[in-house]
Amino acid sequence: MTLAEPDELQHLRERARFIREETVRLISVAKTGHYASVFSAAEILATLYYSVMKLEKGDPTWSGRDRFLFGKGHAAVGLYPVLADLGFFDAAILDEYARLGNPLGDHPDMTRVPGIDFSSGSLGHALSAGLGMALGSRISGSQFNVFVLLGDGEMHEGQVWEAAMSAAHYRTSKLIAIVDRNQYSLDGVVDEVIRIEPLAQKWRAFGWQVVEVDGHDISQLLPALRAAADLPDGSEPTVLIAQTVKGKGVSFMESEIGWHLGFLDTDDERRALDELRSS
Amino acid sequence: MPASQSVAGGGGQMGAGSWHLRQMPDRAPGFDVLSDTLSELVEQGLPIVACTADLKYSNGLVRFQERYPNRFLQFGISEQNMVTAAAGLATTGLEVYAATFASFLALLCCEQIRTDVAYTNQRVRLIGHHSGITLGFYGTSHHATEDLAIMRSIAGLTVVAPADAASLAALIREAPTVDGPIYFRIGRGREPAVYDAGLKLRFGEAIQLERGGELTIIATGTMVHPARAAVERLRQSGHSVGLIDMHTIKPLDESAVLEAAARSGRLMTVEEHSVIGGLGGAVAELVTSSGPPVPVHRHGIRDTYSLIGPPTHLYRHYGLDASGIEAEAVKLLVRGERAT
Numbered sequence: 001m002t003l004a005e006p007d008e009l010q011h012l013r014e015r016a017r018f019i020r021e022e023t024v025r026l027i028s029v030a031k032t033g034h035y036a037s038v039f040s041a042a043e044i045l046a047t048l049y050y051s052v053m054k055l056e057k058g059d060p061t062w063s064g065r066d067r068f069l070f071g072k073g074h075a076a077v078g079l080y081p082v083l084a085d086l087g088f089f090d091a092a093i094l095d096e097y098a099r100l101g102n103p104l105g106d107h108p109d110m111t112r113v114p115g116i117d118f119s120s121g122s123l124g125h126a127l128s129a130g131l132g133m134a135l136g137s138r139i140s141g142s143q144f145n146v147f148v149l150l151g152d153g154e155m156h157e158g159q160v161w162e163a164a165m166s167a168a169h170y171r172t173s174k175l176i177a178i179v180d181r182n183q184y185s186l187d188g189v190v191d192e193v194i195r196i197e198p199l200a201q202k203w204r205a206f207g208w209q210v211v212e213v214d215g216h217d218i219s220q221l222l223p224a225l226r227a228a229a230d231l232p233d234g235s236e237p238t239v240l241i242a243q244t245v246k247g248k249g250v251s252f253m254e255s256e257i258g259w260h261l262g263f264l265d266t267d268d269e270r271r272a273l274d275e276l277r278s279s
Numbered sequence: 280m281p282a283s284q285s286v287a288g289g290g291g292q293m294g295a296g297s298w299h300l301r302q303m304p305d306r307a308p309g310f311d312v313l314s315d316t317l318s319e320l321v322e323q324g325l326p327i328v329a330c331t332a333d334l335k336y337s338n339g340l341v342r343f344q345e346r347y348p349n350r351f352l353q354f355g356i357s358e359q360n361m362v363t364a365a366a367g368l369a370t371t372g373l374e375v376y377a378a379t380f381a382s383f384l385a386l387l388c389c390e391q392i393r394t395d396v397a398y399t400n401q402r403v404r405l406i407g408h409h410s411g412i413t414l415g416f417y418g419t420s421h422h423a424t425e426d427l428a429i430m431r432s433i434a435g436l437t438v439v440a441p442a443d444a445a446s447l448a449a450l451i452r453e454a455p456t457v458d459g460p461i462y463f464r465i466g467r468g469r470e471p472a473v474y475d476a477g478l479k480l481r482f483g484e485a486i487q488l489e490r491g492g493e494l495t496i497i498a499t500g501t502m503v504h505p506a507r508a509a510v511e512r513l514r515q516s517g518h519s520v521g522l523i524d525m526h527t528i529k530p531l532d533e534s535a536v537l538e539a540a541a542r543s544g545r546l547m548t549v550e551e552h553s554v555i556g557g558l559g560g561a562v563a564e565l566v567t568s569s570g571p572p573v574p575v576h577r578h579g580i581r582d583t584y585s586l587i588g589p590p591t592h593l594y595r596h597y598g599l600d601a602s603g604i605e606a607e608a609v610k611l612l613v614r615g616e617r618a619t
Contacts, residue, residue, distance in 0.1 A: 139350070139373065159360055
């Protein structure tokens with residue numbers, strides 16, 4: 001395992017801040033959105049897109065690229081700035097986020113947005129779609145990795161466990177799941193809504209290798225994701241359970257569940273950006 | 280081994296008694312064509328993959344698996360996972376056939392078909408087999424009398440109901456021309472042949488089997504065979520009755536319907552499906568908006584759940600055999616009853 005260089009960690013932290021700031025900016029255009037769901041996943045997205053995934057800047061259709069599927073598609077607003085930053089589409093499109101006819105909506109759409117590898121929105125589907133891609137890569141002899149970012153509330157969906165069972169059966173180790181364990185779904189604390197713990201035990205029982213990390217600590221995320229990505233096909237698939245904080249980076253979002261979906265007024269937007277920039 | 284002959288599949292001793300396993304009859308001959316035609320496509324170099332959900336003996340895909348084990352994927356009893364995974368497989372350039380009972384495919388997996396397969400416009404070919412009431416005594420959970428209505432309302436999805444094995448083969452051979460998803464509605468693999476092998480079909484082009492001036496029957500899928508026999512009897516009784524095999528429900532062959540409406544002034548649809556939203560719905564929608572104002576009599580299952588029973592008995596009960604279809608036509612032609 002290669003230890004991350006300090007410069008790389010610093011760069012990824014800066015990209016995570018870029019994701020958060022852009023999320024605030026884009027949601028100010030749409031006037032509603034899932035800030036807090038992006039903030040819990042910002043370091044995960046930054047680490048994947050700027051270090052771990054094999055990608056060709058400017059070419060979102062390169063067939064050898066690693067794939068990313070957003071199970072918790074409602075956080076796509078945090079991914080769009082990354083895709084534009086990688087040259088997959090014109091960054092000016094971001095300025096019209098969610099306006100009439102704009103390709104960028106609350107949920108990612110592969111038919112409209114270059115760089116989105118699979119559409120999502122209805123929770124529970126993405127791991128199955130990723131499983132299909134991993135099996136397809138095996139059948140066609142290519143060897144890309146498929147990363148699937150799942151919400152912890154998404155663990156309630158039965159189809160996740162159908163896919164988990166199948167992936168273990170087929171030993172699709174090129175399929176890598178990440179659970180953003182930010183503790184909250186719409187109606188409150190996930191485990192109070194419907195208990196998902198013991199989560200690591202569940203994944204292990206389904207035949208997966210489980211790695212538990214602090215989802216905001218890039219020095220943990222980066223080696224864990226690289227180790228999973230370097231596994232040859234044909235062994236146990238890996239799931240990272242990333243302990244995260246919903247709304248991470250903005251103090252008043254971290255403590256208030258109402259921020260799953262909301263809109264910052266002008267003063268609060270300034271406070272949020274001040275906090276993000278000073279972090 | 281003749282299908283009707285039960286054979287000893289095994290035996291043994293348990294306690295004082297002995298047991299004797301009687302195997303199910305051989306797999307339905309109509310399903311060999313599914314595996315055989317997919318094999319043809321593989322031999323032509325097409326990137327075919329076949330998936331099923333613990334039904335490879337029911338749909339005969341075991342035959343494909345034996346030939347191409349690396350192109351067959353077993354998903355177990357997880358139909359929704361299979362359908363979404365089929366979409367994921369298709370994104371990698373594969374042409375994916377996913378088969379299970381029509382009831383599970385169209386009803387259980389409706390959202391996966393709409394959102395993951397059709398909205399993303401993947402080259403997934405959904406095979407809904409044992410459709411309609413072909414699963415007889417299995418009951419409503421296994422009947423699919425709503426699938427055409429559901430599938431037809433999904434944008435971008437081609438919906439077909441081939442009449443027999445030759446039609447199924449013809450449409451599978453044609454499927455590579457369709458750059459998007461297809462729903463194939465097929466029966467239980469025991470349908471009598473309507474056509475000779477080697478038939479050629481095109482999606483959206485109906486087959487005009489007979490032309491008639493008094494009435495045109497438009498049938499789909501398993502109902503084409505009995506409708507043909509009914510039309511023959513009606514013609515022998517002196518009636519001028521046309522017959523169209525509408526194998527493609529969507530996109531509907533509108534010109535065939537409108538031409539028949541103009542020619543015979545009266546239409547009757549026949550389908551092993553609810554009279555709501557399927558072929559009858561499609562034809563009625565077209566005629567009321569674009570056609571000459573002709574009555575459309577929709578014959579099928581009348582907004583109810585089917586009784587339990589052997590399929591042939593159920594067909595007789597619901598008037599979906601030749602005699603029943605003939606009797607429906609006679610109501611219109613002789614007794615002057617209104618279309619419903």
